[in-house]
Amino acid sequence: MAPPLLLPRSTTAWPAVAVVVASGIAASLQVGKTLIAAPMLQTDLGLGLGAIGWLAGIFAVLGLAGGIPAGAAISGFGDRRMLVLGLGAIAAGSGLGALTSHYGVLVTSRIVEGLGFLLVTVAGPAILNRISPAGQRDLAFALWSCFMPAGIALAMLAGPCFSDWRAIWWTGAIIASLAIAAALVTVPGSPRRSPTPPQRLARNVLAVLTAGGPPLLALCFALYSLMFFALFSFLPVLLMQRMGLDYGTAGMVSALASASNILGNLAAGFLLSRGARRGVLIASASLVMGITAPCVFLQIFPNGPLLLLCIMFSAVGGLIPATLLSSAPVLAPAAALAPMVVGLTMQGSSLGQVAGPVAVGALIDTYGWGSAGLLVIVAAITAIIVALLLDRTTPRS
Numbered sequence: 001m002a003p004p005l006l007l008p009r010s011t012t013a014w015p016a017v018a019v020v021v022a023s024g025i026a027a028s029l030q031v032g033k034t035l036i037a038a039p040m041l042q043t044d045l046g047l048g049l050g051a052i053g054w055l056a057g058i059f060a061v062l063g064l065a066g067g068i069p070a071g072a073a074i075s076g077f078g079d080r081r082m083l084v085l086g087l088g089a090i091a092a093g094s095g096l097g098a099l100t101s102h103y104g105v106l107v108t109s110r111i112v113e114g115l116g117f118l119l120v121t122v123a124g125p126a127i128l129n130r131i132s133p134a135g136q137r138d139l140a141f142a143l144w145s146c147f148m149p150a151g152i153a154l155a156m157l158a159g160p161c162f163s164d165w166r167a168i169w170w171t172g173a174i175i176a177s178l179a180i181a182a183a184l185v186t187v188p189g190s191p192r193r194s195p196t197p198p199q200r201l202a203r204n205v206l207a208v209l210t211a212g213g214p215p216l217l218a219l220c221f222a223l224y225s226l227m228f229f230a231l232f233s234f235l236p237v238l239l240m241q242r243m244g245l246d247y248g249t250a251g252m253v254s255a256l257a258s259a260s261n262i263l264g265n266l267a268a269g270f271l272l273s274r275g276a277r278r279g280v281l282i283a284s285a286s287l288v289m290g291i292t293a294p295c296v297f298l299q300i301f302p303n304g305p306l307l308l309l310c311i312m313f314s315a316v317g318g319l320i321p322a323t324l325l326s327s328a329p330v331l332a333p334a335a336a337l338a339p340m341v342v343g344l345t346m347q348g349s350s351l352g353q354v355a356g357p358v359a360v361g362a363l364i365d366t367y368g369w370g371s372a373g374l375l376v377i378v379a380a381i382t383a384i385i386v387a388l389l390l391d392r393t394t395p396r397s
Contacts (some may be wrong), residue, residue: 013131019182020124021143023087026172026179027120028151030090030113031059033168035152036159036251044101044165051103055110057357062114063121063350068208070122071343072201075336078190079126084180086119091176098169116176121346126339127187129329135273141326142269149261149318156255204337212393213331214341216386217324218348220282223383224320225352226359227289227376231296231313232258233357234364234372238296243303257310264318269326271319278323278330279391283384285319288312290380294373321349330394 034041034056041047041055074082093112100106124144132140162168208214231238235257239250268281292313296306328345332338363371 013186013188016131016187017128017140017143019179019186020083020127021147023083023120023179023183024124024144024147025151025154026087026175027090027117028148029155029175030094030117030151030172031056031148032152032155033159033172034110036156037165037168040165040168045103045106047103054107057354058107058110059114059117060350060353062111063118063346064354065347066115066118067122067343067345067347067350068205068340069343070118071126071340072204074123074126074339079123079130079339080183080187080189082119082123083127083183083187086116086123087176087180087183089113089116089119091116091173091180094169094173094176098166098173118346122339122343125325125328125342129338130190131188137329138272138326139269142265142267142272142322145265145268145318145322145325146262148321149258149265149314153255153259156251156258160251204340207333208337208340208344211331211333213327213390214333214344216390216393217327217331217341217345218351220383220386220390221321221324221345221348222352222355223379223386224286224289224317224324225349226356227286227293227352227379227383228261228314228317229353229356230360230372230376230379231293231310234360235310238369243299243306253307253310257307257314260311260315261318263315264320265322266318268319268322272323272326277391278327278394279387279389281319281323282387282390285316286380286383286387288316290377290384292316293376293380294370297369297373297376299369327390327394 034052038052041052047055070082077085090113093109093114093116096112097106097109100109124147125141128140128144129137159168162171232254235254236250239245239253245253264285271281272278292309295301296309296313299306301309324345325342328341329335329338332341359375360372363375
């Protein structure tokens with residue numbers, strides 16, 4: 001059989017880029033649906049917040065453990081096949097969850113969805129790196145980095161339109177299935193390679209872990225995720241308890257603030273394509289996040305300015321994930337190891353997603369809301385230092 005036809009590298013296949021980004025949004029919808037469906041799950045299944053927290057957090061736990069293995073599997077299995085497999089797992093897991101009323105089965109279905117989410121988030125950048133020429137790659141990665149805030153915001157906005165959580169789960173399965181069809185039609189396939197021998201795989205992992213740039217990317221993403229989820233995991237509660245907003249208004253404001261992250265994602269692609277230094281972008285955005293978040297937690301300003309600070313925190317912070325993800329191919333020890341570097345970077349993101357809410361929740365319970373702002377300040381200072389170190393390892397274009 002002849003190998004799949006590959007697109008020339010002189011032009012970007014923008015329809016394929018759009019489908020890859022849409023596949024990422026389809027995956028991130030599964031993250032947001034649990035947050036918006038929490039009251040329905042409490043009423044229908046009698047679940048407590050702790051049980052719902054496991055349903056929401058299992059994705060980050062899987063990402064924390066499986067980033068590098070997923071990146072390593074792409075070289076032998078193929079990035080498009082991995083994307084389709086991940087979307088299929090999301091569709092199957094979401095459908096299984098919609099059919100059950102047992103918490104254990106629902107957790108199992110979320111594990112299946114989480115594995116699919118992991119495969120999609122690692123395969124997506126690998127595809128973009130393959131089909132985009134160097135001059136347009138930063139823009140493609142900027143579009144890709146929009147998938148998480150876009151998916152979560154869409155889930156928060158659309159969730160109240162459903163009266164039953166199972167309908168939300170079925171909708172998630174249908175959207176993932178449609179994404180499979182679109183990917184098979186538009187995304188060019190990659191040639192299948194023979195599996196990497198275990199000894200060579202171990203050398204590749206060691207090369208990624210000992211290279212200067214990739215571990216710094218992962219650490220930066222961990223610090224960014226810690227800061228972002230430190231605020232956004234508790235933003236609806238903060239808006240209701242500290243600012244007196246009702247449930248519906250708090251949800252709308254949270255969705256708006258989450259969606260504003262997309263502005264930073266796109267701005268990063270624009271700035272990087274014009275020669276902006278990656279480390280400087282990350283350090284500058286970390287500085288803004290480290291200033292705005294404590295102001296929100298401490299309620300230094302009235303409600304109106306505080307809401308604007310939440311939007312600024314998210315929008316400027318959006319510079320960071322787009323810059324980090326587009327840096328993975330640049331800092332990979334070898335071109336073939338770029339998916340593994342993406343996997344390591346996503347493991348850093350998952351670490352922050354797990355550690356941020358846990359640390360902030362414990363601090364708030366013990367010392368009050370102001371202590372959460374102090375944690376963000378420490379994380380921001382550390383992120384600035386790491387970003388400046390990263391700037392030294394990044395080759396100048």
